[in-house]
Amino acid sequence: PARPHPPLVTGCRTQGQIAVTYSEGPSDATAKIVHQLNDAGAHANFFINATWLYTQQYAMVAQNIYNGGHFIGMTYRVKNDDSASLSEDEIRKDIINDARIIETLIHVAPKYVRLHYTPKKDFKTEAILDDLGFILVGHNLDSKDYQKRAPIGPDSVAAVYSEAFHSQKDTYDAKGSFISIQYDIPDTGSSIGVPHVIDTINKEGYTMVRLDGCLNDPKPYKKSAESREYVADKYAFNTAGYSQGQKDIPEEVIEAAKAEAAKSKISKSHRSDGVIGSPLKAHILLIIGFSLALWL
Numbered sequence: 001p002a003r004p005h006p007p008l009v010t011g012c013r014t015q016g017q018i019a020v021t022y023s024e025g026p027s028d029a030t031a032k033i034v035h036q037l038n039d040a041g042a043h044a045n046f047f048i049n050a051t052w053l054y055t056q057q058y059a060m061v062a063q064n065i066y067n068g069g070h071f072i073g074m075t076y077r078v079k080n081d082d083s084a085s086l087s088e089d090e091i092r093k094d095i096i097n098d099a100r101i102i103e104t105l106i107h108v109a110p111k112y113v114r115l116h117y118t119p120k121k122d123f124k125t126e127a128i129l130d131d132l133g134f135i136l137v138g139h140n141l142d143s144k145d146y147q148k149r150a151p152i153g154p155d156s157v158a159a160v161y162s163e164a165f166h167s168q169k170d171t172y173d174a175k176g177s178f179i180s181i182q183y184d185i186p187d188t189g190s191s192i193g194v195p196h197v198i199d200t201i202n203k204e205g206y207t208m209v210r211l212d213g214c215l216n217d218p219k220p221y222k223k224s225a226e227s228r229e230y231v232a233d234k235y236a237f238n239t240a241g242y243s244q245g246q247k248d249i250p251e252e253v254i255e256a257a258k259a260e261a262a263k264s265k266i267s268k269s270h271r272s273d274g275v276i277g278s279p280l281k282a283h284i285l286l287i288i289g290f291s292l293a294l295w296l
Contacts, residue, residue, distance in 0.1 A: 005123055005126065005127075006126050006127065006129070006130035006136055007135075007136070008136050008137070008138040009112070009135060009136065009137045009138065009179065009211075009215065010137075010138040010139060010140045010179055011140050011176070011177045011178065011179055011214075012177035012178070012179065012209065012213075012214035012215065013177070013214065013215060013216050014177060014214075014216075015174060015175045015176055015177055016175045016177065016205065016206055016207055017177045017178075017206065017207050017208075017209045017213070017214055018141075018177065018178040018179075018180060018201060018206045018207070018208055018209065019044075019045055019178070019179045019180070019208075019209050019210065019211050019213075019214040020042075020044045020045065020180050020182065020197070020201075020208055021044065021045040021046070021047060021073075021114075021137070021139065021179060021180060021181055021182065021211070022044060022045070022046050022047065022182050022183065022184040022190065023047040023049075023075050023114055023181060023182070023183055023184065024047070024049050024075050024116070024183050024184055024185055025046060025048060025049065025052070025058075025061075025183075025184025025185065026046070026048060026052055026053075026058045026061040026062050026065070026184060027052070027058070027184055027185050027186055028186050029184060029185060029186045029188075029190065029191040030046075030058075030061050030065070030184050031061060031064070032191050032194075033184065033190060033191050033194055034061075034064065034065055034068060034070065036194035036195055036198075037068075037070070037194060037198075038068055039253075040194075040195070040198045040246050040247050040249060041243075041245065041246055041247045042198055042208045042245070042246035042247075043068075043069050043070050043071065043208065043209070043210050043243055043244065044070055044071070044208070044210075045070065045071040045072075045073060045210060045211045046062075046065050046070055046071065046072055046073065046184065047073040047074060047075040047112075047113075047114045047137070048062055048065075048072060048073070048074055048075060048102055048110075049074075049075040049077065049116075050074065050097075050098035050099075050101040050102055051077070051098075053101050053102065053105065054101075059105055062102070062105050062106070063105050063106065066105070066106040069235050069241070069243055070210070071210040071211050071212060071220070071235075072102065072106055072110060072221075073110050073111075073112040073113060073114060073137060073211065074098060074099060074102060074110035074112070074113045074114070074134075075113075075114050075115075075116055076095055076098060076113050076114075076115055076116065076125070076129070077115075077116035078091060078094075078116070078122060078125055079094070081116070081118050083122050083124045083125045084124070088124070088128055091124075091125055091128050092128055092131075092132065095125075095128065095129060095132060095134070096132070096225045096226055097225075099134075099222070099225035100224075100225040100226075102225075103224060103225050106233075107233075108221035108222065108223070108231060108233050109221060109222040109223070109224050109225045109227070110134070110221065110222065111133070111134060111135055111219075111220055111221050111222045111230060112134070112135050112136075112137045112211055112220070113129055113134045113135065113136055113137065114136070114137045114138070114181075115129075115136070132228070133222060133227070133228035133230075134222075137179065137211070138179070139178075139179045139180055139181035140178055140179060141160075141161065141164045141178045141179065141180035141181070142160075142180075142181055143157045143160050143161065143180055143181060143182045143189070143190070143193075143197075144157070144160050144189075145157045145182045145183055145188040145189040145190045145193065146183060146188050146189075147189075148160055148189045148193075149187070149188065149189040149192070150189065150261070151189075151192050151193060151196055151257055151258055151261035152196055152258060156189060156193060156196060157182065157189040157190065157193035157196070157197055158193055158196035158197050158199070158200045161180070161197055161200045161201065161204075162200050162204065164178065165200075165204040165206070175205070175206065177214070178206075179211075179214065192257070192260070192261050195249045195253050195254055195257045196254065196257065198246050198249055199248075199249040199254060201246065202246060202248055202249065207244060207245050207246075208244065208245060208246045209244040209245075210235075210237070210242070210244065212236055212237035212242075213237045213242065213244050216237065217236075217237055218232055218236055218237050218238040218239075219231055219232050219236065220232070220233075220236055220237065221233055221236075
């Protein structure tokens with residue numbers, strides 16, 4: 001008989017909380033995102049793709065994310081996005097290898113995993129992750145940062161957050177809770193949108209939380225990549241090092257972010273698209289190419 005599908009985490013335990021998550025990094029956009037979060041006293045959740053950690057500069061970025069008190073999960077991508085072509089043992093070994101790479105950097109292994117997006121759900125890999133003691137994380141707020149690249153206005157990530165909050169209130173007459181998804185990749189709206197998203201979260205009365213706070217989980221990591229034992233670290237929920245919430249964004253920061261965005265837009269308007277296409281496509285192609293190279 002088919003195994004039951006593993007549960008998928010998509011919301012927090014407490015109304016009024018939001019866990020802002022970034023997937024597929026680290027990348028050239030990460031440091032800027034983290035710097036802006038730190039300035040606002042806000043902690044986010046980074047689902048790291050271990051493929052990039054073979055590059056020293058990105059490995060250091062991952063360590064800086066963790067040391068800044070942000071939460072680390074793992075983005076996992078099956079070779080060629082085709083689990084049917086691989087045995088369960090091959091997938092199992094690859095998952096553990098990716099988790100071990102992250103473990104070497106932060107000294108605990110990721111417990112929460114987000115699968116790389118594929119049009120068709122990969123229940124085979126989900127079941128293997130579940131068997132290994134990982135917990136799958138989804139979302140109930142898609143920031144659409146791959147489409148929304150303006151800093152403010154209807155084509156901004158902040159507008160998507162605002163619409164989700166208002167829709168929740170109008171439908172249920174309650175705040176509810178959210179796990180959002182953004183992509184830690186250049187040329188999305190994520191990097192330029194950080195102060196505006198935090199400003200929107202503040203104005204709507206939500207509290208930014210790490211995923212362990214979102215789920216009231218005092219042991220949010222695995223002891224090791226292979227282990228099924230869960231452990232805490234010095235930043236974990238219910239420890240002295242845990243922190244949640246965010247500061248108000250000063251108006252001068254918002255205006256500076258708008259000015260920077262306008263300058264960037266003018267600069268990009270003078271470039272030719274050329275044969276390569278958008279930086280986002282280029283980055284995605286690099287991800288695919290590098291992943292294939294590691295498997296060959």
